[in-house]
Amino acid sequence: MASQELITPCYVIHKDILLEGTELLKRSLQEEWPNSCVGYSFKTNSLPYVVEEMKRVGFYAEVVSEDEYDLALKHGFSHIIYNGPVKGKRTFLHALTQGHIINLDAKRELDWLCGYGKKDVQVGLRVNFNLEAYCPGETSAGEEGSRFGFSYETGEFADALQKLSHAGIKVSGLHLHTSSKYRSINIYRALAQMACRLKEEFRLELAYIDIGGGYFGGMENKPKFPDYIKAIKEELIKAYKPEExxxxxxxxxxxxxPPIEYVTTVVDIKDTYANRLVITDGSRIDIDPLHTKKSYFHQFLYKDGATNKERITMEKQVVCGFTCMENDRLFEISDKKELQVGDRITYQKVGGYTMCLTPLFIRYFPNVYLEDNGSYRLVREAWTAEEYSQKSSC
Ligand SMILES: Cc1ncc(COP(=O)(O)O)c(C=O)c1O
Structure with missing residues (x-):
């Protein structure tokens, strides 16, 4: 990568890797369940370039707030899937008039819908059930249970169905998104089994099953889209017909x-009584804003390239970020060449839940470049004090 051209810190989006993922997903769905569609989850990374690219490949927008809904409209998405427990009434009603898919997740939405007047709407119900019992130890919510959707076990799901039925509104779909600890195929088998069970128990005629997100992608030794989709099909086919x-x-x-990398430069080296500290212009807050990661995919780009053989090997070096927080230490390096000012450290596979969660802390949003066939284009210029102050009055 010709990283010398980049102004660091920055993110780099590799277009070929992005399109590899979208193509694999489209192909796998086409092979297993042709009557399908993909809603790209805006919350995961809604950089304007990214959402435009998702629209270009034919994906719908999957949004969970009024802001995200408005962003999808701004980008001209003609298909939107509106999810989330706290939708706004303005955008909820707009989505109804436009025929977008809405997955209901709150009782007030049932009221809005029943008061809307028209019956021919496309709505689904988000299902809350004890997935932990199907996949022990695997759900993110664990024994506490998920906080989303209408509960199957307490009867709130049945009540919602009944309320809509009294109002003459037919439920078109089920929404089963869940977040899990290991993103295992088991989870999707269980979700599909639940979709079958609900169809039988409530005699549902459904236009769609929305199985949600939460998959691995682009990782060695982990399931890939074809693996998930085959498992989902094996279960769903027991109660559903793909053509219906x-x-x-x-x-x-x-x-x-997978397609996003973060590029940093070493700006200082310090020796203390305890450590060799390698200070970089990047930060943990840009690649691990929730401070949950235990390690990072990374590479070193020595400024002297292959001639780094002259460098001594150091027992321990601690890579640190630009913030003033003591814990902005990214990782320790053992028995590696001594890093020097001007070297680069790059972090791979950092596109999900990073840019969108990066705080405006100490330094504002960094540059984002698109790498396409080896050339780089700025797709978001770094924020300065100008952008930071916009819409403020003093
Ligand atoms: C409703 C819904 N769909 C899709 C996703 C995307 O999940 P992931 O980024 O893990 O694929 C989320 C993430 O929380 C979600 O809440």
Whole structure:
């Protein structure tokens, strides 16, 4: 990578890797369940370039707030999937008039819908059920259970169905998104089994099953889209016909994590009584804003390239970020060439839940470049004090 051309810190989006993921997903769905569509999860990374690219490949927008809904409109998406527990009434009603897919996730939405007047609407119900019982130890919410959707076990799901039925509104779909710890195929088998069970139990005629997001993508030794989709099909086919019921997927991280890299430069070297500190112009907050990662995919680009043989090997070096937080230490390097000012450290697979969660802390949003066939184009210029102050009055 001709990283010398880049102004660091910055993110780089590799277009070929992005399109590899979107093509694999489209191909796998076409092979297994042709009556399908993909809603790209805006929350995972809604950089304007990224959402435009998702629109160009034919994906719908999957949004969970009024802001995200408005962003999807601004980018001209003609298909939107509106999810989330706190939708806004203005955009909810707009989505109804436009025929977008809405997955209901709150009782007030049932009221809005029943008061809307028209019956021929496309709505689904988000299902809350004890997935932990199907896949012990695997759900993110664990024994506490998910906080999303209408509960199957307590009867709130049945009540919602009944309320809509009394109002003459037919439920078109089920929404089963869940987040899990290991993104395993088991989870999707269980979600599909639940979709079959609900169809039988409530005699549902469904236009779609929205199985949600939460997949791995672009990772060695981990499941890939074809593996997930085959498993989902094996279960769904027991109760659904592909020509009657559309399969919806809502991937985020599996598509946008692999193509994005973060590039930093070493700006200082310090020796203290305890450590050799390698200070960089990047920060943990840009690649691990929730401070949950235990390691990072990374590479060193020595400024002297292959001639770095002259450098001594150091037992321990600690790579640190630009913020003033003591814990902005990214990782430790053992028994490697001594890093020097001007070297670069790059971090791979950092596109999901990073840019969108990066805080405006100490330094504003960094540059984002698109790498396409070896050439680089700025797709978001770094924010300065100008952008930071916009819409403020003093
Ligand atoms: C409703 C919904 N769909 C899709 C996703 C995307 O999940 P992921 O980025 O893990 O694929 C999320 C993430 O939380 C979500 O809440």
């Amino acid at each position: 019921t559309m399969l919806i997927m809502e991937p985020g991280t599996s598509l946008i994590t």
